[in-house]
Amino acid sequence: MSQKTGTRLNEAADRLPLGGPTPDELRRFAERARDEGLLDVAYAQADSPLGPLTVAVTDRGLVRVAYPDRPLDTVLGDLAEHVSPRILEAPERLDAIRRELDEYFAGRLGVFATPVDWVLTRGFFRRVLEATARIPFGESRTYAEVATAAGSPRAVRAAGNGLGSNPIPIVVPCHRVLRSGGALGGYTGGVERKRFLLALERG
Amino acid sequence: MSLPPFQALLDEHGAAVRRFLVAAAGPVDADDCFQETWIAALRAYPDLRHGRELRAWLMRIAQNKAIDSHRARARRPLPVADSPERSSPSPDVPGDGQPVWARVRELPEKQRMAVFLRSAADLPYEDVARALECSQEAARRNVHEGLKRLREEMA
Numbered sequence: 001m002s003q004k005t006g007t008r009l010n011e012a013a014d015r016l017p018l019g020g021p022t023p024d025e026l027r028r029f030a031e032r033a034r035d036e037g038l039l040d041v042a043y044a045q046a047d048s049p050l051g052p053l054t055v056a057v058t059d060r061g062l063v064r065v066a067y068p069d070r071p072l073d074t075v076l077g078d079l080a081e082h083v084s085p086r087i088l089e090a091p092e093r094l095d096a097i098r099r100e101l102d103e104y105f106a107g108r109l110g111v112f113a114t115p116v117d118w119v120l121t122r123g124f125f126r127r128v129l130e131a132t133a134r135i136p137f138g139e140s141r142t143y144a145e146v147a148t149a150a151g152s153p154r155a156v157r158a159a160g161n162g163l164g165s166n167p168i169p170i171v172v173p174c175h176r177v178l179r180s181g182g183a184l185g186g187y188t189g190g191v192e193r194k195r196f197l198l199a200l201e202r203g
Numbered sequence: 204m205s206l207p208p209f210q211a212l213l214d215e216h217g218a219a220v221r222r223f224l225v226a227a228a229g230p231v232d233a234d235d236c237f238q239e240t241w242i243a244a245l246r247a248y249p250d251l252r253h254g255r256e257l258r259a260w261l262m263r264i265a266q267n268k269a270i271d272s273h274r275a276r277a278r279r280p281l282p283v284a285d286s287p288e289r290s291s292p293s294p295d296v297p298g299d300g301q302p303v304w305a306r307v308r309e310l311p312e313k314q315r316m317a318v319f320l321r322s323a324a325d326l327p328y329e330d331v332a333r334a335l336e337c338s339q340e341a342a343r344r345n346v347h348e349g350l351k352r353l354r355e356e357m358a
Binding site: 004005006008009010011012013014015016017018019020021025026028029032033036038041043076077079080081084085086087088089 | 205206207208209210211213214217218221222225226234237238241242245246248249299300301302303304307318322323325350353354357
């Protein structure tokens, strides 16, 4: 093999752009993917007083909100497995929900207009979360009340488990569910965050 | 048989696909080829049976897009003075080795693609072979013959 030709190719290769796609290219790609019906899940980071949240939407609505303690790879891996592997980071697609979260954390928004996509939930857990979604801003219910509203008054412990695996915390307000007697109970993002959200809503 | 989120492919292989296309399709067509490659990949993605050898799979798509663009350009009547092969690279991609790549683009298709995959995308022969859907031996032979021909022409 010619030393010289190989060297010239290596030199040419060294001069090729090193970087990946630019933000503008990624934006154009995500837009086109969406236009062609190929963007099943769009995600972005949203800043919040509770740390950077990962938020994900489908065409049907908000499908996932994850606290920063959950590794992004895990969050996206779950979405790839249970919703679709056609997942792109597409911040523009999340402008509406990010705006709503900002307003919520500023204490100016009590009801989210962004619809929820329940695809990550099933059966009794879904009914528990749907009942939870109906608890008004600033109010609370007990685990027993939520179990009853979900149609299984005796499944209190299962209701608690369902809330613990809530894929859409904050927007599906599992922080509004407390133990009878008023003890906080657990929370998917840690009890400190639950306390913060309840205090925020009480003004 | 779970596939990684598609964004992970973009993050991991976006740079290699871009390098390959800037060389193989040239500075003028690389951007279009880049978008076409990733759209085609996203379209086909859920039908993959496994998540292995994704880089070679992507390069196979990129290679097809580069070939399409090469053929389209051959059919497109271009004023001689404006021929992208001879004009200076676009201002967006200064000095990215285009004079050399332009010579490679004149090689027969198989040799050309083998050389681009090996030197521009920096793939190991294993992946060059997968992308070209040929044996490693054939991949090596195509690179070798491509370089030999270049050497003769550049001498």
